Amino acid sequence: MNDNHEWVVWNGSLGVLDMAALGRVEHDAAGRNAWLAAPYDVVGPFNLDELEAMGRVAFGACLVMSRRKWREDQIELRIEAREKRRAFAQRFVERDDEDAHRETLDLPLEGVLSAAEINAAFRRLAKTAHPDAGGDHDAYIRLAAARDALLK
Numbered sequence: 001m002n003d004n005h006e007w008v009v010w011n012g013s014l015g016v017l018d019m020a021a022l023g024r025v026e027h028d029a030a031g032r033n034a035w036l037a038a039p040y041d042v043v044g045p046f047n048l049d050e051l052e053a054m055g056r057v058a059f060g061a062c063l064v065m066s067r068r069k070w071r072e073d074q075i076e077l078r079i080e081a082r083e084k085r086r087a088f089a090q091r092f093v094e095r096d097d098e099d100a101h102r103e104t105l106d107l108p109l110e111g112v113l114s115a116a117e118i119n120a121a122f123r124r125l126a127k128t129a130h131p132d133a134g135g136d137h138d139a140y141i142r143l144a145a146a147r148d149a150l151l152k
Contacts, residue, residue: 007051008070009040010063012081013088020064022048036064101146115151122147 009018023037025048034051035044043059051057056065056073063077102109105121122143129135129143 006067007036008063008065008067009036009043010065010070010077011061012063012077013061013084015081015085097149101149104142104146105150107150113150118147118150 006019006021009020010016018040020040020043021037023035023041023044025032025034026045027033030047031050032048033045034048035041035046043062043064046057046059046064051064051066055069056063065073099109102113105118105125107113107117107121125143126140127133129140131137131140
């Protein structure tokens with residue numbers, strides 16, 4: 001198949017690359033609207049004239065593009081998508097870390113915390129966790145790290 005019959009479908013948010021043919025094409029006063037063929041028939045309608053002129057169109061999280069345009073843009077698109085996926089995943093890691101820090105300081109897992117609340121919880125627990133008070137050095141370090149992270 002040539003570029004007129006087979007198109008690249010790139011979903012950067014999932015990191016999925018595939019090839020698809022056009023399915024249904026409808027003509028109206030604004031031009032030609034197209035859908036991809038199964039299993040991507042949910043992709044559409046998009047402006048087929050724009051796709052042919054520009055080499056690619058965006059549809060939701062997907063880009064539909066010619067193979068030539070994919071060869072030209074793929075490195076940039078892959079890097080951009082990888083960074084977006086990393087940023088998205090990092091939000092969950094940070095949330096898990098925040099929950100752990102809140103638990104370390106015996107603070108509620110929900111709601112906004114003020115600096116005063118965080119510092120008060122740290123001071124309360126540090127009284128017994130500090131090595132000078134008979135506590136454990138590592139436990140005190142964890143408390144201080146949790147306080148510092150939550151204050152950021």
